[in-house]
Every structure is written in C-alpha cells, then in structure tokens.
Amino acid sequence: MPRSYFHLRSKDQSLWDKEGVDLPDPATAQGAADKLAAELRGGLLHESKHGCCWTVAVTGEGDELIHVTSL
Template sequence: MPRYDFHLRSKDRFVWDEEGVDLPDPTTAQGAADKVAAELHGGLLHESKVACCWTVAVTGEGDQLIHVTAL
C-alpha cells in the first residue's frame, strides 16, 4: 500500500509529516487531507497570533504533490 505524507504549511512555516499514512490510493489521501483540514481549522487559526492561511499538502511516493487543501 502506498504511503502518503500530510504536510502543514503557512506563509512562513512548514511542518513536515515525518511518519506518513498508508492509504490505498490518491483519492483516499485527498479525502483524508480534507478531513484533517476540517479538524485542524479552528485550532490552528485560534492559536495563531498573526492572521495567516494554512494548507495541508499531500505528497505521495517520491514526494509527488497529490493534493493541497486550505484550512
């Protein structure tokens, strides 16, 4: 099963996903990214002192960009 990484990024920060998740296909990874974004939306924006836009960037094997979703 392929491994997908879910990285968080904003204008001035990048948080690497060093573990990744095994998922059956890119479509499932996209759905998981959208779910993660929805769950994190309130928490990250609430904790941030500077208004910014966070995204979840999903990469597959070989660091190929699969999907990007905004929080």
C-alpha cells in the same frame, strides 16, 4: 499500499510529516486531507497571531504532490 505524507504549511512555517500513512489510492489521501483540514481548522486559526493561512499538502512516496487543501 502507497504511503502518503500530510504536511502543514503557512507563509512562515512548515511542519513536515516524516512518518506518513499507508492509504490505498490518491482519492483516499485527498479525502483524508480534507478531513484533517476540517478537524484542525479551529485550533490553528485560534493560535495564529498574524492571520496567516495554513494548508495541508499531501505528497506521495516520491514527493509528488497529490492534493492541497486550505484550512
């Protein structure tokens, strides 16, 4: 099963997923990213002091971009 990595990014900050998750295909990774964004949306927006926008970027094992979704 391919490994997918879920990175959080804003204009000023990046939080890199170094472990990743084994998922069967890119469509499943996309769904997982959208779910993660929905779960994190409230918490990160409340912590943001500068109104920055966060994204969840999903990459594969070879660093290829699979999906990006906004919080």
